[in-house]
Amino acid sequence: RGEGVDVARIAVVAGDGIGPEVVAQARKVIDAVVPKVQATEYDLGAVRYHRTGEVLPDSVLAELAGHDAILLGAVGDPSVPPGVLERGLLLKLRFAFDQYVNLRPARLWAGTSGPLSGVKPGEVDLVVVREGTEGLYAGAGGSLHRGTAAEVATEESLNTRHGVERVIRDAFNRAERREQRKVTLVHKTNVLTHAGSLWARAFADVAAEHPDVTTEYQHVDAAAMFLVTQPQRYDVLVTDNLFGDILTDIAAAVTGGIGLAASGSINPERAYPSMFEPVHGSAPDIAGRGLADPVAAVLSAALLLDQLGHAEPASRITAAVAAELAGRVPGVPIRTEEVGDRLAGHAAG
Amino acid sequence: RGEGVDVARIAVVAGDGIGPEVVAQARKVIDAVVPKVQATEYDLGAVRYHRTGEVLPDSVLAELAGHDAILLGAVGDPSVPPGVLERGLLLKLRFAFDQYVNLRPARLWAGTSGPLSGVKPGEVDLVVVREGTEGLYAGAGGSLHRGTAAEVATEESLNTRHGVERVIRDAFNRAERREQRKVTLVHKTNVLTHAGSLWARAFADVAAEHPDVTTEYQHVDAAAMFLVTQPQRYDVLVTDNLFGDILTDIAAAVTGGIGLAASGSINPERAYPSMFEPVHGSAPDIAGRGLADPVAAVLSAALLLDQLGHAEPASRITAAVAAELAGRVPGVPIRTEEVGDRLAGHAAG
Numbered sequence A, B: 001r002g003e004g005v006d007v008a009r010i011a012v013v014a015g016d017g018i019g020p021e022v023v024a025q026a027r028k029v030i031d032a033v034v035p036k037v038q039a040t041e042y043d044l045g046a047v048r049y050h051r052t053g054e055v056l057p058d059s060v061l062a063e064l065a066g067h068d069a070i071l072l073g074a075v076g077d078p079s080v081p082p083g084v085l086e087r088g089l090l091l092k093l094r095f096a097f098d099q100y101v102n103l104r105p106a107r108l109w110a111g112t113s114g115p116l117s118g119v120k121p122g123e124v125d126l127v128v129v130r131e132g133t134e135g136l137y138a139g140a141g142g143s144l145h146r147g148t149a150a151e152v153a154t155e156e157s158l159n160t161r162h163g164v165e166r167v168i169r170d171a172f173n174r175a176e177r178r179e180q181r182k183v184t185l186v187h188k189t190n191v192l193t194h195a196g197s198l199w200a201r202a203f204a205d206v207a208a209e210h211p212d213v214t215t216e217y218q219h220v221d222a223a224a225m226f227l228v229t230q231p232q233r234y235d236v237l238v239t240d241n242l243f244g245d246i247l248t249d250i251a252a253a254v255t256g257g258i259g260l261a262a263s264g265s266i267n268p269e270r271a272y273p274s275m276f277e278p279v280h281g282s283a284p285d286i287a288g289r290g291l292a293d294p295v296a297a298v299l300s301a302a303l304l305l306d307q308l309g310h311a312e313p314a315s316r317i318t319a320a321v322a323a324e325l326a327g328r329v330p331g332v333p334i335r336t337e338e339v340g341d342r343l344a345g346h347a348a349g
Ligand SMILES: CC(C)[C@H](C(=O)O)[C@@H](O)C(=O)O
Pocket: A086, A087, A090, A091, A245, B190, B191, B221
C-alpha cells in the first residue's frame, strides 16, 4: 500500500473555535502536495451540540466510516459540560474505528525554544506510540453506595495480548523507519504486575523479531522524570493508554507546548479511517481573528498523508514546517493565512 | 498532640548503598535539635535479603509497629530481582501501617538550579499529597490464558469515600498551615468517571469546610504539563496513588532532581508509625565513599519530627538546609560528613 490510495476521501471536522481557521490552512497544504484529495465537511462539535443536542449521530458515524481518514481541527467550548465531547466524539471514534495507535511526535524544532535550559533546538525528536483502545479507557468501572460514606468506586484497566502486541508491533515498525532505531517500553511493572507482565512479555517477543532495534524499559515515574531531565535520550516510546496520555503532554511541554503538537489516532490496517488532529484545543479566546498558528494542524495533515501512503509529500510538508519555524522572528506575531500560504508554497516545491 | 511525644522511639532502617551514610547524618541532625529521641536500628534491605531470603519478617513488622516513626535511608541493589523490596518492604509498610498520606514536598531552593530556564530559585514551593493505600496499588488484578494469544490481564483501581476523603482532608489541613492556601485536585474525571466523580465530590465537600482555601481542579495530563511549564502556580496538590507517583517525580525533576527530595508515608492519626525517606535510591556506584548528599535524608528527618509534633525543631532543620544550599559553590563536591556536621550545627542554633 506504500503507493497511496488513488483518490483519497477525507472527512473534515473543522469543529469549534480556531478549528476552522487552522483546518483551512491544513487543507490548503494538502491540496498543494496531493492534488487528488476529496474532502467532505462534517459539522460536529460544540455548535452542533447546542443546536441539536447531538454529539455524534449514528448516521454520521456511518458516513465517516466510508472515508480514508478524518482531519479534525478542535472541538470544545466552555459552554459544553466537561466530558461530553471528549467521550462522545473523540473517544467514541477511537474505539468505533479501532484506532489502536495513538501517535504523538514531539520535536524541539530549530528556531523554537522549549522550557529546558539544557536542551538545544534540534536535540529532541521522539514519538510516543500510545495504545488507544484498551487499559483504563475501556470504560470498565462502577460504583456502589454512591453519595454515602460507604461509597466505593472502581476503574478497571483491561489489557489483551491482542491489543498490546499489535501496538508494540507498530512501535517497532516505526522505529525501523527512524535513524536511531530505539524503542522504550514504559509501564509500571513493579506495581501493576499482571498488566505489566503482559506488556513486558509481548514487548520481549516483538523485540526478538527486530534484532536491529535497541530496546529499554522504564517505569512510568522514571520516564516522566527523564522526559524533563533528558528528553534527548528517547526515540520511540510505547506505552499504555493512560500512561501515554500523561507522557505525551510532558513531551509536548518540553518541546515548547501543545501549540505545535500533532497527533494521529490510527488504525494501521486501514480497516477503518484514522483521525488526525492538532493537540491544542479550540482556544475560543483568539478564535476568528486570524492569529492561530496552523502549524500543528498542518503537521497533523502530514501524518494523515503519511498514513495514506503519501510518505514523500508528507515529508515535504514536514520540511516546510521546519523551514517556517527556523525562519520565525521571536516576538513577531504570526498570521494564520500567511503561514498557511507559505507552508503550501514551500511544500509544493 | 502539638507538643510532641515525650521520648520519641524511632526505628532506623539504614538500608543499602548510601543509605547508612546519609541516615547517619540525619540522626546527627535529629540528635542536635531533639535530644530525647531513642533510635533502634533494623537491618532490612538487599543485604538481609541475600543473607536470609527475608524481606520483612512478621516479627520485625510487629517490632516496627511499636515505634513512633521509621527513618529509612534507601533499599535496593541491582542484584535483587525488581519488585521484591519495593513490594515486600516499601508498599507492605504503607499498607500495613495505613500510611495513607504520601507526602512529597518539592522546592527549588535558593542556591540550586533546576532544568527550567524560566523558573528562578525560590519560586517553586509545592507539596504533593498523594494517596498511599488505595487506587491501582490495591493489588486487585489478575490474568487469564497467560502466555497465550488469548491472554487478558486486568488491574483494578479501588477507591473508597473513606480513603479519598481522609487524604483530601489532610491536604486541606496542610494548606491551612501554608501561606498561599491553595489546593489543586488532580484526577482524570473525563475518562475515569466513577473514581473521578468520587474524588470530585469528596473534594467539594471538604473544600466547603475550608472557605479560606482556594481550590482548583486539573486533569492529570494537564497537571503534568503545567508542572513543567508553570510549577510556580502550585501550592498543595492532592491526587490518587498512581497519579501521585508520576507527578511527584515530575515535581522532583523540575526542582533539580530526586537528589534533594524528601518524602513521608504518613498515618496522620499516629495509629501506626509513619515512615520517612529520601526519594533517591541506594546509589551503589558512590556508596561508602562519603560523597552522597545527605540533604534529602535530613529533610526527611525534618518531616519526621514535624509529624511527631516537633514543628519548631523541624523548621530549624529546614532553615539549616536552606542556608547550606544557598552557600554551596557550584562544582565543588560535597562531603557527606561535613554537610551533616554543618546542618547539625546550624539547626542546633
Ligand atoms: C480529551 C481526553 C479524553 C483525551 C484523552 O484522555 O485521551 C485527551 O487528553 C488526549 O490526550 O487526546
